[in-house]
Amino acid sequence: MSHYIIVSFETRKPELSPAEFKDYYDNVHVPVIQEAMGSSFPKSHARYYVKQQSEDPNNANSTLPLVLIGSVADIDYDALVIMTFENRQQFLEFQTKYGEPDIAAKIGASADKFTIQSKLKVIGLDHPHITFG
Structure with missing residues (x-):
């Protein structure tokens, strides 16, 4: 397998709700990237949004990431994006x-509308080691 995998951790602007962040990313930003990159667009561009739980039911922007083990404070991103x-x-x-x-x-102009660029992290991944049950 010769695939090359890159992962980015992306943080939404606080004035956007998680739903607004997802909508912009999926329906505006990805098409901007596709058009700009043309044939250089990755084979796949998968977005995994951090599951949110409501902190304040009266404020759609007041959410916390669903953290099962660890600290909410350690999760400073809203999407994990895997480009293959x-x-x-x-x-x-x-x-x-x-x-x-x-x-x-x-x-960059599109990204600035919905993400905090200073928090962007991008790393390369080795091939997955998968165990099936």
Whole structure:
């Protein structure tokens, strides 16, 4: 398996509800990335949104991440995004194109509308080790 996997941790702007964050990401931001990147768009772009629980039923923005073990304070992101590329070469093509000033500006302007860019974290992953029951 030669897939190349990148994960980003993305944090919504506090003035947006989790639903508004998801809606913008899925219906506006991803199409912006697709159009800007063209054939350099990853093979897949999967968004996993952190499950939220209401802190205040009268305020849609007042939510806390559902944390089963650990501290809520440690979860400072709202989406875990997994991008899969065919191979390292496709990833490098994506990275090169993303680095073009006009492409970076277009995607960055969209991201600035719904995420806190200073909290963005992006890492590479090794291939999964999966155990099935």
